[in-house]
Amino acid sequence: xxxxxxxxxxxxxxxxxxxxxxxxxxxxxxxxxxxxxxxxxxxxxxxxxxxxxxxxxxxxxxxxxxxxxxxxxxxxxxxxxxxxxxxxxxxxxxxxxxxxxxxxxxxxxxxxxxxxxxxxxxxxxxxxxxxxxxxxxxxxxxxxxxxxxxxxxxxxxxxxxxxxxxxxxxxxxxxxxxxxxxxxxxxxxxxxxxxxxxxxxxxxxxxxxxxxxxxxxxxxxxxxxxxxxxxxxxxxxxxxxxxxxxxxxxxxxxxxxxxxxxxxxxxxxxxxxxxxxxxxxxxxxxxxxxxxxxxxxxxxxxxxxxxxxxxxxxxxxxxxxxxxxxxxxxxxxxxxxxxxxxxxxxxxxxxxxxxxxxxxxxxxxxxxxxxxxxxxxxxxxxxxxxxxxxxxxxxxxxxxxxxxxxxxxxxxxxxxxx
Numbered sequence: 261x262x263x264x265x266x267x268x269x270x271x272x273x274x275x276x277x278x279x280x281x282x283x284x285x286x287x288x289x290x291x292x293x294x295x296x297x298x299x300x301x302x303x304x305x306x307x308x309x310x311x312x313x314x315x316x317x318x319x320x321x322x323x324x325x326x327x328x329x330x331x332x333x334x335x336x337x338x339x340x341x342x343x344x345x346x347x348x349x350x351x352x353x354x355x356x357x358x359x360x361x362x363x364x365x366x367x368x369x370x371x372x373x374x375x376x377x378x379x380x381x382x383x384x385x386x387x388x389x390x391x392x393x394x395x396x397x398x399x400x401x402x403x404x405x406x407x408x409x410x411x412x413x414x415x416x417x418x419x420x421x422x423x424x425x426x427x428x429x430x431x432x433x434x435x436x437x438x439x440x441x442x443x444x445x446x447x448x449x450x451x452x453x454x455x456x457x458x459x460x461x462x463x464x465x466x467x468x469x470x471x472x473x474x475x476x477x478x479x480x481x482x483x484x485x486x487x488x489x490x491x492x493x494x495x496x497x498x499x500x501x502x503x504x505x506x507x508x509x510x511x512x513x514x515x516x517x518x519x520x521x522x523x524x525x526x527x528x529x530x531x532x533x534x535x536x537x538x539x540x541x542x543x544x545x546x547x548x549x550x551x552x553x554x555x556x557x558x559x560x561x562x563x564x565x566x567x568x569x570x571x572x573x574x575x576x577x578x579x580x581x582x583x584x585x586x587x588x589x590x591x592x593x594x595x596x597x598x599x600x601x602x603x604x605x606x607x608x609x610x611x612x613x614x615x616x617x618x619x620x621x622x623x624x625x626x627x628x629x630x631x632x633x634x635x636x637x638x639x640x641x642x643x644x645x646x647x648x649x650x651x652x653x654x655x656x657x658x659x660x661x662x663x664x665x666x667x668x669x670x671x672x673x674x675x676x677x678x
Contacts, residue, residue: 358389
């Protein structure tokens with residue numbers, strides 16, 4: 261591990277080098293003009309605190325490249341950001357008082373925070389207060405905060421993550437932010453999570469549409485579920501399965517998400533009610549036992565999901581490719597059984613002459629789907645990436661099976677772009 265950390269330190273730029281974060285014309289995130297797909301994690305305070313950097317390196321091995329940083333102003337915040345940068349992570353930073361500025365003291369505190377951190381190479385996004393509509397954050401105060409941030413630091417966008425229950429009011433924050441997201445935690449389904457009359461994992465599509473409707477031509481992201489609302493009540497069923505997590509991630513990208521942040525916590529030695537890793541028992545022995553049960557469930561979830569998050573990291577260069585023009589897209593020509601709606605959803609990307617297709621079955625029913633290649637494409641087979649198999653092409657068409665909520669990535673090459 262020491263050798264790995266030494267290599268990371270040598271590979272990273274000097275801490276004096278800040279970054280410039282912008283968006284391509286298709287909303288893809290650009291870091292110093294290079295495409296970047298954020299794969300983020302919320303609760304990382306134990307990793308930041310670890311002076312060895314081992315835990316931060318562990319998160320990088322999981323596939324994460326962006327971490328939530330809410331520790332500005334603590335004793336070692338600068339050293340913690342340095343360690344994140346050394347491990348290859350970007351961070352998003354929530355502002356002082358959520359950057360809602362209602363008086364001179366808050367304005368000074370926000371300005372001081374921005375000036376002290378804006379040139380750190382780990383910085384990716386600033387962030388308003390979480391779920392500002394739910395938390396009744398001042399709209400005008402936030403507008404002032406946004407104007408201050410853009411004046412002090414035009415090189416790092418402002419992220420707004422809103423509560424999905426406010427989907428009919430997302431437009432309240434229109435023009436106050438640069439990239440907009442909402443947090444979706446639909447497992448277990450019986451909780452009925454969400455406002456848009458869709459409590460299934462297919463709600464990714466609906467909330468991205470709501471964000472786009474509210475904010476127009478702005479980049480959108482999602483915060484997805486990597487935690488359990490009530491581990492002691494729901495047990496393993498309170499976490500998404502790997503198939504459900506794959507579906508939610510790929511459906512989000514198909515419908516336009518330019519990054520995915522995950523609400524959850526990998527390493528946990530201290531009780532954290534916000535991530536569901538805690539006990540309310542008053543008896544110390546019972547409290548300890550229940551907390552350990554929560555941690556054991558969480559550990560099992562992360563062990564099962566590690567290959568999935570590593571897959572996301574490998575797939576992220578596909579996500580940042582440009583979309584194929586309409587005439588060059590791969591299309592669905594048949595589904596069996598025939599759906600009442602869309603069911604199979606897809607998006608075609610292109611790198612040079614190679615095509616990459618992200619496809620999901622947004623249905624609780626298994627089905628086969630037949631796809632047609634664009635005119636002139638002579639591929640004889642398609643590679644199903646991350647599954648170590650191929651599908652044959654005949655007369656310009658190929659057929660594949662989808663289990664309920666399945667996701668497949670097809671490509672005319674076996675090589676994943678870097």
